[in-house]
Amino acid sequence: MSTDKPWINNYLEGVSSEIDPDKYKSIVELLEISVLKFAQLPAFECMGKSITYQQLDEYSKAFAAYMQHLGLEKGDRIAIQMPNILQYPVALFGALKAGLTVVNTNPLYTTREMEHQFSDAEVKAVVVVSNFASKVEQVLKTNTSIEHVIITDIGDMLGLLKGTVVNLAVKYLKNMVPSYSIKGSTSFNKILKEGKDMLLTPVDIQPDDHAFLQYTGGTTGVAKGAVLSHKNIITNVEQCQAWMNHLEEGKEVVITPLPLYHVFSLTVNGLMCSTKLGAKIVLITNPRDMKGFIKELKKQPFTVITGVNTLFNALLNQGKFADLDFSNLKLVIAGGMAVNTSVSQRWQKLTGKPLLEGYGLTETSPVVTCQPYAGKIKEGSIGMPFPSVEVVVKDEEGNDLPQGDVGEICVRGTQVTSGYWQREKETAEAFFEGNWFRTGDVGYMDEDGYFYIVDRKKDMINVSGFNVYPNEIEDVLMMHEGVAEVAVIGVPHEKSMEAVKAFVVKKDEHLTDEIVKKFCKQNLTAYKIPKYVEFRTELPKSNVGKVLRKDLRMEELQKYEKIMKKGEK
Structure with missing residues (x-):
């Protein structure tokens, strides 16, 4: 089966079965070519302010030069912790130009989660929006690897007048910036101002150099950094472009509500693929503000939008969404979680365009399979494998299974990570012989080469497209002196696909679900906090004492x- 690719017979016309993963030496080279081709076209827009590809190049060069001025060298890790604002692509591309490895960080992380990620990655610099600088201040008390902290306010790149108004509103009217004091920190605006007059020393970036440490929980619940090289990302960009060959250079308007720190948005939507196309990328800072989101959509002749099932469902439930003009829409992709049939049918009926389901993982940069944008679209399927990727179904011993048999979906190709940062054991366990990456997802392939997932990783909980791992939550809960034992699972939930439920055996009879949730709130990101808490006198266990x-x-x-x-x- 490893050499059989029945899906190729069902590729749309013009989609090649192979791509060239060596077309670009690095992500930096890819960007440089886009700048030459699309210099005066808008690259990114946020809150009504846009920057061109030429400006993106200039700002990111200034950022890169300043990083070198700070003494950061090729291979050093830099964390970026921001929502979708203009500073994000500037910092990210600037870091890559300086030869640094980017550690994308969820800005909503608690100090405990940040501390683990920054320490594990041995981060030397952090770029953080001021709303979360107080958390970085706490991390600095325990983390000795961080040498530089760069702070930006949300409105810093929106222009003097608008930026000032936004920053004042965020800080004083909405009280969204807790007080902080970080000695020696540098402002983002200072870096752009002074960096433009600094010399950027060219960095020899090789295809296998690390571009990102993209953190993922894994089945053990321990957050691990998947090493994604420049070649990994470029491979997936080329695969995406080959698959979506109806998109046109310099003409697309891409709506980006998914956070750029998420690998799906990083590669497919908000940055890499769209930048290569010369698209205008519209950054949505707060997609939860549905009224504001729809208001922004009304302004844009959008052609591409990606998201997760819950986002599309929320849009469909807004009355004014139906009033939008969908005549320019070419492509809609959902990833991160399964698409509900009712949502895809409602979307198709309203917009006239299919809601295509894709599948991927952090470790695969990320997209592995996707439904075709036209032709045979099968409900419930995650689509067909991309060009230049091998996908097979294996049994527990690593043997290939025939078409139709259910087993573990495994992936091989130049988009697949080389492993986890400084974790040899976990890396070895993640692969079958022959460099087959074990996704942990159970599924099968039909006669046309379309794949289906019948079960997810045994213990993983999927909350609105985010992976939540029970071990992490259990470890936190066991820190509470009133908890004797705990087990965490995912339970069905109509809005978020799954919700977190904790089963707790009390040590202190005064323990309540409110106390449990409050404790979790202090140590976990919001989507990881148990929605339900049930107290029990005992938990089901195996004969060796393992909680079942x-x-x-x-x-x-x-x-x-x-x-x-x-x-x-």
């Missing part, structure tokens, strides 16, 4: 099925 999460999941599933049956009656 599968038994708890079965109980909850049976409860859910009973509720659904009652609802049908």
Whole structure:
């Protein structure tokens, strides 16, 4: 099966079965070519302010030169912790131009989560929006690897007048910037101002050099940095462009509501693919503000939008969304979580365009399969493999299974990570012999080469497209002196696909679900906090004392099925 690719027979006309992963030496070279081709076209727009590809190049060069001025060298790690604002692409491309490795960081992380990621990656510099600088201040008390902190306010690149108004509103009217004091920190604006007059020493960046440490939980719950090289990313960019060959250079308007720190947005939407196309990339800073989001969509003749199932469902539930002009729309892709059939059908009916489901992982840069933008679109399928990627289904011993048999989906190709940062054991466990990356997802392939997932990683919880791992939450809860034992699982939830539920055995009889949730809020990002807490006198265990999460999941599933049956009656 490893040499059989039945999906190629079903590729759309013009989609090649192979791409050239060596077309560009680095992401920096890819950007430089885009700047030459699209210099005066708008590259990024946010809150009504746009910068051209030429300006993106100039700003990122200034940032890169200043990083060298600070003494950062090729291979050093720099964390970027911001929402979708203009400073993000400037800092990211600037860091890459300086030869640095970018560690994308969720700005909503708690100090505990930040501390782990920054320490594990041995981060030397952090670029953070001021809203979260107070957390960095706390991290600095325990982390000795961080040498430089760069702080920006949300409105710093929106122009003097608008930027000042936005920054004052965020800080004083909305009280969104907790006080902080970080000695020796540098402002983002100072870097752009002074960096433009500094000399940028060219860096020899090789295809296999590390571009990103993209953190993912993994089945153990320990956050690990997947090493993504320049070649990994370029491979997936070339695959995406080959697959979406109906998109036109210099003519697309790409809506980017997914956070740029998420690998899906990083490669597919907000940065790499769209930059190569010379698209105008519209950054949505707060997609949860549905009224503001739709207002922005009304201004744009958008042609491409990507998101997760919950985002599309939320848009469809807004009355004014139906009033938008969808005549320019060419491509809509959903990733990160399964697409509900009802959502895809409603989307198709309203917009006239299919909601295509794709599949990928952080470790695969990320896209592995996708539905074709036209032709045979199969509901419930994650589509066909991209050009130049091998996908097989294997049994537990690593043997290939025939078409139709259910097993673990495995992937091989130049888009696949070389492994996890400084974790040899986990890296070895992630691959079968022959460099087959084990996704941990169970599925099968049909006769046309379309793949289907029938189950996810055994214990992973999918909350609105974000991976949540029970071990991490259990470790946090066990830190509470009132908790004796705990088990965490995912339970069905109509809005977020799954919700986190914690089963707790009390050590302190005064422990309540409010206390548990408050404790979690201090140590976990919002989407990881248990939505439900159930107290029990004991937890189901195996004969060797291992807590049986599968038994708890079965109980909850049976409860859910009973509720659904009652609802049908």
